[in-house]
Amino acid sequence: MTAQTNLQLHLERHEYKRGRYKGDAPADASRRARTHFRVTPDYTITFHTTNILTARPDGTIRLHTNGWHDSPTTREALRDAIYVATKRGISVHSQRYNGLSQTAIGQHRYYDGMVFDSDLNLVSTPAPFSAYATDREATKALRDAAAPLRAMLPILVAAEEATNATASQRRSAWWGIRSGRTDTDKAMYIFDNPEHWPAFVSYFYAYGDTHQTLWARAYAQLTKDMRKVVDV
Numbered sequence: 001m002t003a004q005t006n007l008q009l010h011l012e013r014h015e016y017k018r019g020r021y022k023g024d025a026p027a028d029a030s031r032r033a034r035t036h037f038r039v040t041p042d043y044t045i046t047f048h049t050t051n052i053l054t055a056r057p058d059g060t061i062r063l064h065t066n067g068w069h070d071s072p073t074t075r076e077a078l079r080d081a082i083y084v085a086t087k088r089g090i091s092v093h094s095q096r097y098n099g100l101s102q103t104a105i106g107q108h109r110y111y112d113g114m115v116f117d118s119d120l121n122l123v124s125t126p127a128p129f130s131a132y133a134t135d136r137e138a139t140k141a142l143r144d145a146a147a148p149l150r151a152m153l154p155i156l157v158a159a160e161e162a163t164n165a166t167a168s169q170r171r172s173a174w175w176g177i178r179s180g181r182t183d184t185d186k187a188m189y190i191f192d193n194p195e196h197w198p199a200f201v202s203y204f205y206a207y208g209d210t211h212q213t214l215w216a217r218a219y220a221q222l223t224k225d226m227r228k229v230v231d232v
Contacts, residue, residue: 002118003055003085004043010084011039027077027084037077045081047074053081056115060123061085063114069103070094078105082120090120097131097232104129128231138226142184142219145191149200153211156201165202173199184222 001009014025014032024038027045038046043055050066052074061082068074072094079092095104103110108122115124149156160170177196179189190196204218 001087002059003061004057004059006085006087007039007043007045007055011041014039027081037080039084045084047077047081052078053085055085059118060115063105063110063116064112065110067112069110069112070101075103082116086116086118086120088120095129097129098133100130100132100229102130130229131232132227133230134223135226135228139223142188142222142226145188148194149191149197150211150215152197153201153215156197157205157209157211157214159198160201160205163202170202170205174203182225184225187218187222 010029011023011025014029016022016024016026016032016035021035021038024035024040024046026032026034027037027039027047028034036046036048040046040051044051045053047065050064050068052063052065054062054064056062063078063082065074065078069078075092075094079090082092083089090106092103092105092110094101095109096102105114106120106122108114109127109129111127113124114122117123163170173196174186177186177190177199179186187200190200200218201214204214204221206214206217209217
């Protein structure tokens with residue numbers, strides 16, 4: 001049977017006979033009070049104010065969440081709607097690539113407007129999954145800006161070791177530099193202003209650091225958000 005036939009049969013069995021939604025039917029027949037999730041006579045399944053599934057005359061179904069597909073409740077409704085229309089189950093879940101979460105349906109990345117046939121084969125164009133990748137241009141710009149300071153790090157770290165300052169004292173100079181909204185903004189300002197290099201070293205210093213370990217710690221913190229989204 002086609003999706004339209006399945007929805008027509010569902011309406012005939014579970015139709016609301018009165019009230020605001022007369023003529024529609026609950027998508028979940030066991031929970032008739034869930035009127036925000038309904039099958040309608042025009043062969044759609046509505047979730048709140050969005051027709052999340054439309055059964056088409058050619059036997060295919062079109063999915064649309066109005067951008068809410070990353071919501072767990074919308075994913076659940078979408079999965080249930082597909083079963084009501086096709087009598088077939090398919091996974092609608094969150095999938096993560098290198099820290100970037102996105103909604104998947106079966107083995108495909110979800111997007112509004114996907115079309116499946118009655119066997120739940122995707123017949124519209126697949127969308128690539130995405131992942132976070134290091135923004136190499138941004139990290140190179142930071143390394144280039146830091147090069148003069150890095151050349152002086154052995155001397156700066158040795159001077160810092162000799163201060164025996166507390167952690168709070170080490171960070172106070174850094175906090176006093178008002179430049180930019182983030183640590184990376186502040187660091188880029190400091191790289192251009194040698195009088196602030198000791199504040200940079202004090203902020204990232206940990207007891208026993210070599211200049212290499214201090215730079216590795218600072219670089220990891222300053223570049224942690226230097227990433228972009230790419231197709232995989």
